[in-house]
Amino acid sequence: MTDQTSNRMWGGRFAAGPDAIMEAINASIGFDRRLAAQDIAGSRAHAAMLAATGIVSDRDAEAIREGLLTVLSEMEAGQFVFSAALEDIHMNVEARLKDVIGEAAGRLHTGRSRNDQVATDFRLWVRDQLDAAEEALVTLLRACLAQAEVGADWVMPGFTHLQVAQPVTWGHHMMAYVEMLGRDLGRVRDARNRMNECPLGAAALAGTSFPIDRDMTASELGFDRPCANSLDAVSDRDFALEFLNVASICAMHLSRLAEELVIWSSAQFRFVALSDRFSTGSSIMPQKRNPDAAELIRAKIGRIFGANVALMTVMKGLPLAYSKDMQEDKEQVFDAADNLLLALAAMDGMVRDMAPDREVLEAAASTGFSTATDLADWLVRVLDLPFREAHHVTGSLVAMAERTGRDLPDLTLDEMQSVHGEITASVYDVLGVHNSVASRVSYGGTAPAQVRAQIARWKEMLE
Numbered sequence: 001m002t003d004q005t006s007n008r009m010w011g012g013r014f015a016a017g018p019d020a021i022m023e024a025i026n027a028s029i030g031f032d033r034r035l036a037a038q039d040i041a042g043s044r045a046h047a048a049m050l051a052a053t054g055i056v057s058d059r060d061a062e063a064i065r066e067g068l069l070t071v072l073s074e075m076e077a078g079q080f081v082f083s084a085a086l087e088d089i090h091m092n093v094e095a096r097l098k099d100v101i102g103e104a105a106g107r108l109h110t111g112r113s114r115n116d117q118v119a120t121d122f123r124l125w126v127r128d129q130l131d132a133a134e135e136a137l138v139t140l141l142r143a144c145l146a147q148a149e150v151g152a153d154w155v156m157p158g159f160t161h162l163q164v165a166q167p168v169t170w171g172h173h174m175m176a177y178v179e180m181l182g183r184d185l186g187r188v189r190d191a192r193n194r195m196n197e198c199p200l201g202a203a204a205l206a207g208t209s210f211p212i213d214r215d216m217t218a219s220e221l222g223f224d225r226p227c228a229n230s231l232d233a234v235s236d237r238d239f240a241l242e243f244l245n246v247a248s249i250c251a252m253h254l255s256r257l258a259e260e261l262v263i264w265s266s267a268q269f270r271f272v273a274l275s276d277r278f279s280t281g282s283s284i285m286p287q288k289r290n291p292d293a294a295e296l297i298r299a300k301i302g303r304i305f306g307a308n309v310a311l312m313t314v315m316k317g318l319p320l321a322y323s324k325d326m327q328e329d330k331e332q333v334f335d336a337a338d339n340l341l342l343a344l345a346a347m348d349g350m351v352r353d354m355a356p357d358r359e360v361l362e363a364a365a366s367t368g369f370s371t372a373t374d375l376a377d378w379l380v381r382v383l384d385l386p387f388r389e390a391h392h393v394t395g396s397l398v399a400m401a402e403r404t405g406r407d408l409p410d411l412t413l414d415e416m417q418s419v420h421g422e423i424t425a426s427v428y429d430v431l432g433v434h435n436s437v438a439s440r441v442s443y444g445g446t447a448p449a450q451v452r453a454q455i456a457r458w459k460e461m462l463e
Contacts, residue, residue: 026324027084031331035089038124040072042117044199045220049213055111055258060104067101068093073306087123090114109209112203115234115322119199122330124221126243129337133250136344137185138462141178143351145462147176149455153448155433156271156361157370160211162263164234166373166435167365170356172446175454177257182458184250191246195239198223202233205321235321237311240333244308247340251301254343258294261350265291275353278346293350297343304339307332365433369398369408374430374439383422393420 044065051061071093086092087458091114098105151170158168198218201208207230214226264271278293310332314325314378372394379390396419401408409431416423429435441447444454 010351012042020040023084026087028327028330029082029084029086029092031069031334032089032118033082034093034334035118035121035125035330036075036156037072038094038121038128039089039093039117039246040068041124042120042217042221044068045217046112047202048220050107050110050215052216053213054446055210055212056107059216060068060107061102063104064097064108067097067105067428070100071096072150081220088114088118111208111212112200113234115204116199116202116230119202119222119234119236121241122333123195123197123199123223126239126333126337127192127222129341130188130195130243130246132177132341133247133344134188134192136341136348137181137188137238137250137410140344140348140351141181141185141458141462143348144174144178144181145455145458147351147354147356148172148178148451151356151361152451152455153437154356154358154361155365155437157365157367158446164364164367164370166289167370167436168446169437169448169451170358171451171455173446175451175458176251177455178458180253180256181250182461184246184253187246187249191239191242193224195242196222197225197227197233198225199227199233199236201412202227203231205231205234231321235318235326237315237326237329240329241308241311241315244304244311244333247304247336248301248308250338251304251343254287254347255298257347257351258297261354262291262298265294265354269364270357271364272357273355274350275355277353280348292347297346300339300343362433368405369401371431371433371436372398374436375427377404378427378430379420379423382424382426383420 021037047056047061047064047068050056051058055062071080074096080092080096082092083095086095094108097108101428148171151174154170155167156170156173157164158166158173164422198221199213199220200217201212201214218224218226227236261272263269265274274291274294278291311329314328318325375397376387376390376394379385379393380387383390385393397408397411397416400415400419401411409428413423413425417429430439437446438448441450444450
């Protein structure tokens with residue numbers, strides 16, 4: 001593309017074209033070409049509005065709208081030649097539209113600016129990513145629910161500080177992630193509702209003197225309403241920041257589950273087996289099955305967090321309205337969206353394929369004095385001890401069992417009574433792991449009946 005072509009797009013203000021360095025730093029077509037479909041959709045809606053309000057003729061508007069479809073088809077077929085000299089996707093589309101339909105293409109930009117154009121394109125793109133994230137989250141939630149339903153009464157150790165704490169059920173553990181991912185789903189939906197306002201028609205910053213119909217373009221593009229302030233419309237990137245905030249929290253949840261899959265699939269735990277589809281082997285150790293997909297999900301959180309911080313840093317010091325700094329809003333959002341959606345898909349595959357080992361889970365639940373709290377609760381409930389005294393008695397019994405290499409249910413009644421003489425044989429009813437989980441009947445507890453109730457609630461919510 002010649003400098004004359006570049007100058008022609010800018011008009012008569014500049015006598016000489018930018019040098020190579022300025023072109024390199026100024027051009028965004030290398031990444032904002034991803035907005036092509038949104039740019040063309042926005043331009044088609046704008047052209048239809050210009051005709052409806054009598055600002056351009058029906059003939060010119062129809063030529064513009066059809067020409068834009070031709071440009072889009074060329075892009076989809078890989079036949080479109082992008083030019084860095086034309087800076088961005090907007091100028092590339094408009095220049096090609098002029099090649100296709102002639103001088104009528106020059107009427108398309110009436111009543112708008114690249115400032116409101118890019119704000120609209122970017123909102124449309126982010127909205128598409130929120131829709132994709134919503135679909136992926138629902139799919140993953142259903143996979144977690146399926147795992148929870150299979151193991152609603154399978155006993156496993158619950159941990160604090162990665163130390164065995166109390167018995168829980170596999171279903172209860174999986175439902176914890178359902179709650180986390182459910183909040184992510186709510187945040188995605190909230191963000192979409194909040195960002196669904198249309199900047200188009202705000203023009204450069206002050207609106208336009210043309211009698212445009214902003215409600216028409218907003219409706220045509222699926223927005224709920226036009227943005228109410230033209231300065232804010234072109235300078236706002238809260239929608240992108242909120243997407244990155246939502247993505248960061250969701251990726252953090254995925255990373256926590258990925259970490260547990262790495263631990264659970266290790267030879268030391270053997271809680272689950274991951275499928276070959278989401279594992280790799282070692283180049284030197286033939287016995288290895290590495291949880292690479294989980295490890296990569298765990299790592300991708302850094303890229304998404306980084307994108308969030310990067311865009312916050314870009315926006316924090318900008319005066320109203322538009323500044324060129326805001327061209328740096330897209331690459332990190334593109335990268336974060338790509339990695340979030342990839343991580344969601346990979347986690348869905350791992351959760352669906354993983355095979356928990358019921359026997360190993362139950363054996364692990366029976367270690368580490370996991371029913372010590374049940375014993376303390378029994379002492380409070382049956383012997384009416386203050387909880388602090390019950391805690392002390394239980395600690396003494398744990399120490400006794402630990403010294404002799406046994407667990408609490410293995411202590412004899414005489415041994416227990418040597419610590420507190422009022423303990424009776426009924427204490428053994430609470431020391432089994434199945435009895436322990438069955439007793440946790442408070443709302444949100446690990447009792448199988450509670451777990452199944454939560455599964456049913458979530459299934460209904462996702463219908």
